[in-house]
Structure formats: structure tokens, C-alpha cells
Amino acid sequence: MCTSVRNKKVATKHQVIDVLKKLFCDLLRCFIVQLHALLDFFIDFFCGLYYDKKAKRVPPVKNDLLLDSAVTLAEKIRSRKVTAEEVVCAFIERCKEVNGLINAIVEETYSNAIEEAKNVDKLLNSEANPEELKKTKPFLGVPFTTKESNEVKGLLHSMGLISRRNHRSENDATVVAYLKEAGGILLGKTNVPELNLWCESRNNVYGQTNNPYNTTRTVGGSSGGDGAIVAACGAPFSICSDIGGSVRMPAFFNGVFGYKPTEGITPLKGVGLRSEDYPNSMAEVGPICKKAEDLLPFLRVLVGPNITKLKLDTPVNLKDLNIFYQEGSGDIRASKVNSSMRAALIRAVRHFERLTGSASKIKIPGSEYSYRLWRYWMSQENINFKSNITNMQGNTSAKAELFKLLKCQSELTLAAILKLVDEDILPKENSEWAKTVTANMKKYLLEKLGDNGVLFYPSSPFSAVYHYSTYLRPFNFGYWCLFNVLRLPVCQVPMGLDENGLPVGLQVVAAPYNDHLCLAVARELENAFGGWVPPS
Known part of the structure; x- marks a missing residue:
């Protein structure tokens, strides 16, 4: 009897200690979060003192053609409501108008583009069958851009390195060739960070790209030039790539749509410094565009023969979807998700809750380690x-x-x-830990999503930050790189502007090969909330 009482007292003592430990950890966590919020306030305050008086935005659009989707432009060209030359010239004039402000286009191909457009018009004025062309060349006559790191025959491919500043490509990247074969006309190449590895598009060859909504703010990386020129209506769409958010981050900061497909779907030859395809990679090629209706037909082009692996023609009944959402990563090193970003997420959740009848809040186990896990898996890439x-x-x-x-x-x-410092000096992540946490995260999320579920996840703690301030809060990057680690399809969806006139949005995630669910949800959110908002 005495032993039993003594054991109960010991157990109670341990329970009290456990409760006190948890309380202490919660208080410490709360203190760190509040301290981080205070740091963010001072970063923005002092950056604002320097930058705010310098802020500009791109001028209003004068030609309504620039507001059309790529799909609409292609249809207008095929039906001869407008000539390809007219369309291409309109976008070239817009590029010339805005590029002095945003520095997005770093090598232009305007003369060649006009000649190609004239050839398209000659083809359409012949006995060409418009319906047949719609199948074989769905983007005939539609202009596009691609990031400087994607190879285009005869054009510069410096990757932002001074040591490569005069290097020119001998061939097109596979995905660039695909879009050219589909009728797309290249306007030029856009700015990137060195070797595509930073959260801002700045290098010592071409300089810095500025946000069209506010030139003192970042455009993200590495497809920052593409995000900026599409948002500014200098191109209807762009070919980008994403190994750690490089499509979705610029799409978010510039208020447009960006898409990272399921792993292993898009060819990587000619993307970055890859001379061949690497199917086992976190990287994928994806589109950036202003309108959600462009995502699916553009994806069809980019995936080539791998189209058979996807279910893009499968109808999606939005009312039958299972909706999940997470309000933050849980990483105390990252900034706190602010009220504008949280409101955008909740608007989307409530809309689909009304459509489907329910929405479940979840916490992906291990999402607080997003950056650390990406750091480990990057060390496993062929780089x-x-x-x-x-x-x-x-x-x-x-x-x-x-x-x-x-x-x-x-x-x-x-x-x-800093990347060299990370590789040479900072301690490496434990391999077994990283593999185990990643496997558990993926298992948990795939069990939730199944074949009919989508996850709404924040794009970032807040909208586009001031230039250079990313150096003081690098862990916010974890909101994008998590889904490269998990290798899931993700769509960045714009959800309007915040109180500062900067874009907000969210990420829509599905299980592998369920890309059609992401795209259907993106179209619905655009219909409900308006999608892209012109920066002027």
C-alpha cells in the first residue's frame, strides 16, 4: 500500500515537472516570436526611412491587348481578329516602357520576334486550318519570355556570373523548344540571381530587378525577372524553373500565377547548367502567367510526352474536394504570418468551406524544419x-x-x-534525421490529401519586402522550399493587394499527379476573388 502511494506521488511529481517544462517552452517560444516580430518591425521601419521616398510603380496599360490571357491572344490571332505582328509589337512597346523602371528584360530579341510574327500572319493568310493549328500550335503568335538561366540558342547564358558574361548557348532548353514548337514567340530573357540561388534577382552582370508595384521592393528569385515583366504586362506568360520556390516566390511577390508541377514531369535539359535530364531532382519547370486559364494549356506544352502521367482532362467537382489548411510553418526562426496574409488564406478557406461543407485545419509534422530539410536535400542534388x-x-x-x-x-x-559559407563552415544536417522527417511528413500529408484533397498553405509571412532585407530574415524562404522537399504539385494563387498596395496570395497543394486539382482550385479562386490586379 505504501509503495503504491509512493509511486503515485512520484508519477504526480513527474507530471507536474512535465507541465512546467511545457509551460516554460511555450513561454520561451512566445517570447522568441514576439522578439522576432519586433525585429521585423524595426527592419521595415528603417528600410522605409531610406526607400519609401524613392518608390515608383509602372505606368498604366494603354493597349487592352496587354491585359488578355495567352489563350485569348492565341484565339484572336487564329481567328484573325488581330495580327500576330500587332500583338508582338504591343508587348514590345510595353517592355520598352517599363523595363527602365524594373530592369526585368536583360537581353531582348525584338527584331526576331517581329519577323516571326510576320511569318505567322503569312501562314494564317494562306490556306492553313485554324482548328488544326489550335491542336498543333496552341500558342501560335503569342509572345513569351524566359529566365536568363534557361538556354536559348544564340542568346546569352551567363547565369548572372561575371565569368560567364559573354557565354552564348548553342541549343534551346527542351522546354523552350517545346514552346517554340507550340507557336510561342520569344521576346527576350529575364534577370536572375547568380546561379539561381537567392531570394532576390540581382547579380553583378545585369544589376537588380525591381517590383512593378513598388520599385523599392523585391521581385523574388530566381525567376524574378519573369514575374516582374508578366505582372507589368510586358509578356503574357514565361517559362520558369523551381528548385526552392523559384516559380512561386516571384509569382507571389509580383501578384501573378505560378506553378510547380509534380516531380519528374518536366524535362530539365538546358535549364540552369544541366546538359541532360535529371528525373530525380527537386527542380521542375513551370509557368508564370497573369490568368489562371493559361496554366493548364501551358503545362500541357511544358511536360511533352509526360502528359500521359497526369490527369489534366479529368473533370474536377469542386464540391467533392477535401479541404485542408495550415496557417503557419511553426518555424520560430521565420517571421510571423501577418494579418493580411492570414486574411487572404482564410478567405480562400471559407469560400471552399461553403462549397464543400468543411475545411480541416492541420499541422504537417516537421514543417517547422522546412529550411533545414531543403538544405539537406539540396546537398543531394547533382550540383x-x-x-x-x-x-x-x-x-x-x-x-x-x-x-x-x-x-x-x-x-x-x-x-x-553566404552560400559558400554555408557549404564550408556551417554544420551539415544529419542525413538519417532529414530522411526520416521528410518521409514522415510526406506520409502524413499524402494520407490526408489522397486523390481528392488540396491543402491551402501561406505563401510567405508577408508581401514583397524591401530590397536587401531578405539577408536579415532568410528563414522565411521555408514557406516555398517545403514543397520542393516533398516534391508535390503546387500553385501560387494571387488574392489581391494588401494595405500597402502589394500582392498577397496563397499556395494550393495536391498529391503527386493530381495537378488538375491545383489548377481547378486556382481557377475557382480567381473567379471568386479576382486574381491578378494590374500594378498601376
Whole structure:
């Protein structure tokens, strides 16, 4: 009897200790979150003192053609309501009008584009069958851009490196060739960070790209030039790539649609420095566009023969979908999701809750480790950063580049040097831990989503930040890279503007090969909330 009482007292004591430990951890977590929020306030306050008086936005659109979707433009060209030359010239004039402000286009192909447009018009004035052309060349005569890191025959392919500033491609990337075969007309290549590895599109070859809604704000990376020029109506759509949010981040910051498909669906040859396809990669090629109706037909083009792996023609009954949502990653190193971003997420959730009858709040186990997990899986990619950053002229190191930086002799940006510091100095992630956490996360989420579920997830803690301020809050990147780690299809959906006139939005996630669910939800959200809002 005494032993039983003593055991009960010991158990109670342990329970009290556990409760106190949990209370202490919760209080500490709360303190860190509030401290981080205070830091964010001061970052924005002091950046605002420097930047706000310099803020500009792109001028209003004068030609209504620039507001059309790529699908609409293609139909107008096929039916001869407008000529391809007229369309191409309208977008070229817009590029010339806005590029001095946003620095998105870094190499233009305007003369060639006009000649190609004239050839399209000659074809349509012959006995060509418009319905047949709709099948074989769905984007005939429609202009597009692609990021500088995607190879285009005869054009610069510096990747933002001074050591490659004069390098020109001998062939098109496979996806660029696909869109050309589908009738697309290239207007030019757009800005990227060095080797595509930073959250801002800035390098020492082309300089910095600015946000069309506010030129003092970031456009994201690495497809930042594409996001900016599409949002500014300089192109209807762009071919981008995404290994850690490089489609969705710029799409979010610039208020347009961006899509990362299911893993292994799009060919990677000619994307970045890849000379062949790498099916086992976190990277995918995806579209950026202003209108949701362009996503599906554009994706059909980009995936090529892999179209058979997807269910793009399967009808989606939105009322039958299972809706899940998560309000934050849980990473205390990341900024707190602000009220505008949370409101955008909840608007989408409530809309689908009315459609489907329910929406379940979840917490993906391990989402608080998003950045750490991506960091580990990047080390498993077929990428040699130390060699690539020298244009394959040997390996450099953090020590060497920091020494050059102190002597003002480094050709690299600070972002690239920090990547070297990460590789050379910071401790590596534990392989078994990373694999286990990733597997558990994916198992949990796939069981939830099944073949008929979608997840609504924040795009970022807040809208486009001031230039350079990303250096002070790098872990916000985790909101995008999580789904590269999980290799799931994700659509970035614009949801209007916040109180500062900057875009807000959310990510829509589905299980592998259920890309059609993401696209159907994106179209519905656009119909309900308006989608892209012109920056002027």
C-alpha cells in the first residue's frame, strides 16, 4: 500500500515537472516570436526611412491587348481578329516602357520576334486550318519570355556570373523548344540571381530587378525577372524553373500565377547548367502567367510526352474536394504570418468551406524544419556550387571569397558568398534525421490529401519586402522550399493587394499527379476573388 502511494506521488511529481517544462517552452517560444516580430518591425521601419521616398510603380496599360490571357491572344490571332505582328509589337512597346523602371528584360530579341510574327500572319493568310493549328500550335503568335538561366540558342547564358558574361548557348532548353514548337514567340530573357540561388534577382552582370508595384521592393528569385515583366504586362506568360520556390516566390511577390508541377514531369535539359535530364531532382519547370486559364494549356506544352502521367482532362467537382489548411510553418526562426496574409488564406478557406461543407485545419509534422530539410536535400542534388560559381574553372571556397571581398576584389554577390559559407563552415544536417522527417511528413500529408484533397498553405509571412532585407530574415524562404522537399504539385494563387498596395496570395497543394486539382482550385479562386490586379 505504501509503495503504491509512493509511486503515485512520484508519477504526480513527474507530471507536474512535465507541465512546467511545457509551460516554460511555450513561454520561451512566445517570447522568441514576439522578439522576432519586433525585429521585423524595426527592419521595415528603417528600410522605409531610406526607400519609401524613392518608390515608383509602372505606368498604366494603354493597349487592352496587354491585359488578355495567352489563350485569348492565341484565339484572336487564329481567328484573325488581330495580327500576330500587332500583338508582338504591343508587348514590345510595353517592355520598352517599363523595363527602365524594373530592369526585368536583360537581353531582348525584338527584331526576331517581329519577323516571326510576320511569318505567322503569312501562314494564317494562306490556306492553313485554324482548328488544326489550335491542336498543333496552341500558342501560335503569342509572345513569351524566359529566365536568363534557361538556354536559348544564340542568346546569352551567363547565369548572372561575371565569368560567364559573354557565354552564348548553342541549343534551346527542351522546354523552350517545346514552346517554340507550340507557336510561342520569344521576346527576350529575364534577370536572375547568380546561379539561381537567392531570394532576390540581382547579380553583378545585369544589376537588380525591381517590383512593378513598388520599385523599392523585391521581385523574388530566381525567376524574378519573369514575374516582374508578366505582372507589368510586358509578356503574357514565361517559362520558369523551381528548385526552392523559384516559380512561386516571384509569382507571389509580383501578384501573378505560378506553378510547380509534380516531380519528374518536366524535362530539365538546358535549364540552369544541366546538359541532360535529371528525373530525380527537386527542380521542375513551370509557368508564370497573369490568368489562371493559361496554366493548364501551358503545362500541357511544358511536360511533352509526360502528359500521359497526369490527369489534366479529368473533370474536377469542386464540391467533392477535401479541404485542408495550415496557417503557419511553426518555424520560430521565420517571421510571423501577418494579418493580411492570414486574411487572404482564410478567405480562400471559407469560400471552399461553403462549397464543400468543411475545411480541416492541420499541422504537417516537421514543417517547422522546412529550411533545414531543403538544405539537406539540396546537398543531394547533382550540383557542384563551388565549381559552378567559377564557371568550372576550379573550386573556390568561403575563405578565398571572403578574403577577396575584404579587398573589394570578389566578382560574386554577397548571396553567393553566404552560400559558400554555408557549404564550408556551417554544420551539415544529419542525413538519417532529414530522411526520416521528410518521409514522415510526406506520409502524413499524402494520407490526408489522397486523390481528392488540396491543402491551402501561406505563401510567405508577408508581401514583397524591401530590397536587401531578405539577408536579415532568410528563414522565411521555408514557406516555398517545403514543397520542393516533398516534391508535390503546387500553385501560387494571387488574392489581391494588401494595405500597402502589394500582392498577397496563397499556395494550393495536391498529391503527386493530381495537378488538375491545383489548377481547378486556382481557377475557382480567381473567379471568386479576382486574381491578378494590374500594378498601376
